[in-house]
Amino acid sequence: MMRDDDLDQLFAEAATQQMAPSDALMTRIQADAEAWQPKPRPVVAPAPSRGWLSAVADWFGGGMSLAGMSAAALAGLFLGIAQPVPVVALTELLRGTTTLDSLDLLPTGGALWTLE
Amino acid sequence: MPRDTLADVSDETLLVLYANGDREASRRLTARLAPRILGYALRLVADRAEAEDVTQETMLRLWQVAPDWRTGEAKVSTWAYRVVTNLCTDLRRARQRRPAVTLDDAPDLADGSKGVVAGMIETDRMAALQGALSQLPERQRQAVVLRHIEGMGNPEIAAIMEIGVEAVESLTARGKRALSALLAGRKQDLGYDGDEEAEV
Numbered sequence: 072m073m074r075d076d077d078l079d080q081l082f083a084e085a086a087t088q089q090m091a092p093s094d095a096l097m098t099r100i101q102a103d104a105e106a107w108q109p110k111p112r113p114v115v116a117p118a119p120s121r122g123w124l125s126a127v128a129d130w131f132g133g134g135m136s137l138a139g140m141s142a143a144a145l146a147g148l149f150l151g152i153a154q155p156v157p158v159v160a161l162t163e164l165l166r167g168t169t170t171l172d173s174l175d176l177l178p179t180g181g182a183l184w185t186l187e
Numbered sequence: 188m189p190r191d192t193l194a195d196v197s198d199e200t201l202l203v204l205y206a207n208g209d210r211e212a213s214r215r216l217t218a219r220l221a222p223r224i225l226g227y228a229l230r231l232v233a234d235r236a237e238a239e240d241v242t243q244e245t246m247l248r249l250w251q252v253a254p255d256w257r258t259g260e261a262k263v264s265t266w267a268y269r270v271v272t273n274l275c276t277d278l279r280r281a282r283q284r285r286p287a288v289t290l291d292d293a294p295d296l297a298d299g300s301k302g303v304v305a306g307m308i309e310t311d312r313m314a315a316l317q318g319a320l321s322q323l324p325e326r327q328r329q330a331v332v333l334r335h336i337e338g339m340g341n342p343e344i345a346a347i348m349e350i351g352v353e354a355v356e357s358l359t360a361r362g363k364r365a366l367s368a369l370l371a372g373r374k375q376d377l378g379y380d381g382d383e384e385a386e387v
Contacts, residue, residue, distance in 0.1 A: 072364075072367050072368055072371050073366075073367040073368075073370045073371050073374065075363075075367070077377070078363065078366065078367055078370065079335075081312060081316050081370075081377065082316075082335040082336055084312065084313065085313060085316055085335075085336045086335075086336050086337070086338055088226070088313065089222060089226070090222050090225045090226035090229055091222060092221045092222055092225050092239070092242065093239070096221070096225075096239045096242060096243060097217060097221065099243050100217050100221060100242070100243055100246045100247075101213065101214065101217060103243065103246065103247045103250055104205070104213035104214075104217065104246070104250050105210070105213070107247070107250040107251055107253075108205060108206075108208065108210070108213065108250070109206055109207075109208065109253075109254050110208065111207065111208030
């Protein structure tokens with residue numbers, strides 16, 4: 072048997088040996104690298120940030136929906152504050168506090184502005 | 188990326204840079220890995236041309252896997268050594284399937300010329316070591332080369348050979364014992380005769 076020290080010395084010598092690849096091999100490897108290299112990815116600019124109003128409009132289903140809901144809310148507020156005569160009469164009729172012989176459900180424009 | 192800024196960059200970072208289109212990264216990675224891969228392959232197959240083919244194939248597979256490389260999972264060098272190990276195993280199996288070469292197939296040598304084997308055996312210590320390594324069973328040869336020549340730790344060898352650490356320890360121990368026995372008859376070639384006399 073060979074001594075362990077001698078074998079270890081032989082291994083150490085072998086470990087210091089550098090295997091130099093030939094120029095032809097390095098050229099072949101580099102050619103493969105270039106052939107398989109992915110193309111650089113284009114840089115895409117980030118989308119501009121949108122305002123809070125756009126986010127709210129999206130939540131309600133778009134700008135048109137939001138505009139319609141806003142108009143309906145303003146109309147309700149107006150009717151609540153102004154309380155035009157035809158609306159008051161209709162409310163009383165529905166509550167049963169008064170009776171009407173006739174009710175004009177399509178009042179003229181001026182009637183809407185008549186305050187009680 | 189400029190050449191000098193890549194000197195301290197890890198293999199994995201170089202591979203990611205390559206995948207992102209950096210040409211210098213592939214040159215730097217080739218310069219680092221190709222000599223090591225070639226040396227390991229040469230120890231396993233003992234044939235320069237075949238070892239170069241294995242080196243090129245291993246690097247090619249590295250370029251192909253680069254875009255899908257998952258960072259932080261395995262060292263690039265460990266991955267490369269595993270590919271070399273598997274390619275050399277495939278090569279050995281292919282050799283075994285080939286018809287055996289007879290002496291009649293060998294070219295005639297001119298008078299006075301030395302055979303290739305005789306030339307290797309002469310006095311070269313490394314040739315003696317290589318000759319003994321080539322006689323080891325394949326798995327023992329892989330384990331001994333990775334442990335004692337490539338200088339790797341048992342866990343890394345286990346990852347390369349896809350076996351457990353205990354199996355690595357067993358293979359390296361048995362391989363080293365077998366190598367010691369094989370080289371015992373070559374002490375004169377290795378220059379150890381004087382030491383033995385001194386011991387006696």
